[in-house]
Amino acid sequence: MMLPAGLGSEAKFKDAKLYVQTEFAQRPRPRVTTTIFLNGEVVEKVENIWEKLPQTEEEKQKIEKFVREQHRQVLEKIKKRGEKFTSLKQSQKKEAPAEEDMGAKICEELSKADGVLEWVVISKEDKTVASQTSSPKAEEIQDITRQIKDFALFLPSVTNLGRFVGGILDWPKMRLLFFFLQKRFLAIKLDQKVDPKNLVKRLKSLA
Secondary structure (H helix, E strand, C coil): CCCCCCEEEEEEECCEEEEEEEEEECCCCCEEEEEEEECCEEEEEEEEECCCCCCCHHHHHHHHHHHHHHHHHHHHHHHHCHHHHHHHHHHHHHHCCCCCCHHHHHHHHHHHCCCEEEEEEECCCCCEEEEECCCCCHHHHHHHHHHHHHHHHHHHHHCCCCCCCEEEEEECCEEEEEEEECCEEEEEEECCCCCHHHHHHHHHCCC
């Protein structure tokens, strides 16, 4: 079974820059979720429950059509209700003046990188900050990402190898790159031709 593809877009209102992500999730129940990020933090979600997982190509296409329409509607609402997000941005500046919009920057950079297929960004608090996944293994990749992150943080307490910097897991049909970027932990599904070192260097230059 192939899961419907998701969408990701930037949205701007005055000086507020947002990242909007719409995707179909399997658990805890099938749903189409649109998440709005401001400065890498979730500020609003729109969810619509779906009655069941797609079993045919026709059902998959129906969900993808709904994903596109929900994504479009949310973008339109941002244009009409932009003042809300501008005020949120001002509030965030007061609370954390040094905080950068890293979540959106990371997603934007990954979306432009050749050979990057999917990604998941996990926060220090174990929340999914951002993701762009469309395969049947989408939620499995998120679970693996959290487990690898926990293991990476645990390693220094039981070995003298030092802090975990990053690594690659290779499967016959999947290659995942894992590493920390500031307070976030990234899992990136790559084409076999991609040079991981160059990609990591490119992402770290955003910080």
